[in-house]
Amino acid sequence: MYFLQGLLIGLATFAPIGMQNLFIINTALVQPWSRIMITIAIVGLFDMTLSTAAFFGIGALIEMWPLLKLVILIIGGAIVTYMGYTVIRNEASLEKVNTNIPIKKIITMSIIVTWGNPQAIIDATMMLGAFRANIPSEYIYHFFAGFLAMTPIWFCSLATIIYLLAKNIQISHLIWINRICGTILIIYGIKLCIDGTMLLLTII
Template identity: 40%
Template sequence: MNFFLQGLTMGIAYDAPIGLANLFVINAALTQSRKKSLLTALIIIFFDVTLAFACFFGIGAIMKKFEWLQLIILLVGSLIVIFMGINLLRSQTNDISSSQNEMTIFKTISSAFVVIWFNPQAIIDGSMMLGAFQVTLPNYSYPIFIAGVGIASAVWFILLSFIVSKFKDKFNAKVLRIINLICGVIIILYGGKLLFNFFDLLLG
């Protein structure tokens, strides 16, 4: 139970800071039906848990070893993230809901995949956090610990989606537009940071 609780608390610490995944879930909860926003949260959970598994077992070390892999992920990831942010900024107040509700399942899955897996900094940070912790654990505790991390991810994103969805009706169209703009700007800044890291790595 101790290892499970350690995984649970580590998982919350891993997911709680505001990042692209949280913004993605918040935006979906604000602009989609509750059913579809929950589906979006479940898709994010799947990719988040698989990334946590990969970090725990050392994918960050592989990325550090192969610089070309970092470059590809940084470039493609930054451009797609910036494009996502621009789309949010371009959406009009009266079509925030309708445009998002038209997202196909494929687009939701591909966007969630990019948000989680095309952020090298998150992969490396996650590897340092989870991978470093792995060294302190006995081998037999790995499944228990990583199960705690996975459950923390599920609880966090489902709760976040539910709470935002529950209270979104209290926001009028103007407030939704402002939130959308804020999310869009932050996402573009994330993408810009990834692009800067790409050129820094390329020229360094």
Template identity: 40%
Template sequence: MFFFQGLTMGLAYVAPIGMQNLFVIHSALSHSLRRAIMTAFIVIFFDISLSLSCFYGIGTLLDHVTWLQAVILGVGTLLVLYIAYGMIRDIPAPISLKDQPASLRQTMSKACIVTWMNPQAILDGTMLLGAFRVTLPAAESTPFLTGVLLASGLWFLSLTGFVAAFRHAMTPRILRAINVLCGTVLMLYGLHLGYTFVQFFQI
């Protein structure tokens, strides 16, 4: 029961379109299936690490170290805007079976940014997972958390497979539009983070 509760809650948490999903979608459209799956696993790793941190109380640290909130907001704003700009200016070539991936280091750094430099994900995860942890019997925490972590893997791998399966039907113009759309959404995320950063100093 607690496992399926964690699984459904985890899916509801990761399914809405956010920076991680946009990053996975962009990877599945731009790279070979092999690299796209590798990227999905990298995102899953960082997502699981964030979920574990939220479940075991990263919110407590942020509550006691106020300057750390400002650092996360400020750095997160700049990095998200940088990634968004790269997506918007990128002009995709016609998709072929030839892999055209970013380096593994770049992929890992960007996956880390869209996960750990996303204050909204940290706050939402802390509120959701932290609240659930308080209400769970100690013996049921592990099954619940297992369901949450499995949901992350199922979602990002399924999303990658679905997008990759239909990408060959997409023309460069469609890919360009998707890049601009994803980049614009990320840009809005970045601007929202920037606004929150400014508001932080007006409290």
């Protein structure tokens, strides 16, 4: 159950059309399959390292300060809800991104987008921290395994679909992806806020 929940949250997190997905889409549209797979491996690796650091780092803090769980549930839930709202409001596009760049530059760009982006670190920490705080300790690794598994599943699936259907991709398809994923994030975000409120009531 928690593995599937992790998969679903991972899907809702990765699927919206952001800069990483846009880069993979444009790579799949114009580059050979070997270059596509290299790009997926690089982007996916740095995404997974950030997720791992955020998940286990916040878990250690929760164990040190139990009241932090309450704060993370409420604030993290609000952030997840807002993320869902922005995903729905953002306009999906297929604007051209330069994909004819050296492998070393792809690695550098991936590092900057993940570890060099404070907002991405904060969002990942608060989001994963909120879910970790709300999952029984014996199941947290099931959830996180599902979340991590979605990284290669999503990026490979996205690249394969774009590669095979490059001539038939329409902007309306991307818009609906954003709407569905945004709705999923909003539902889970509201649930986290409710759980945090219930925990607060038990403390009071």
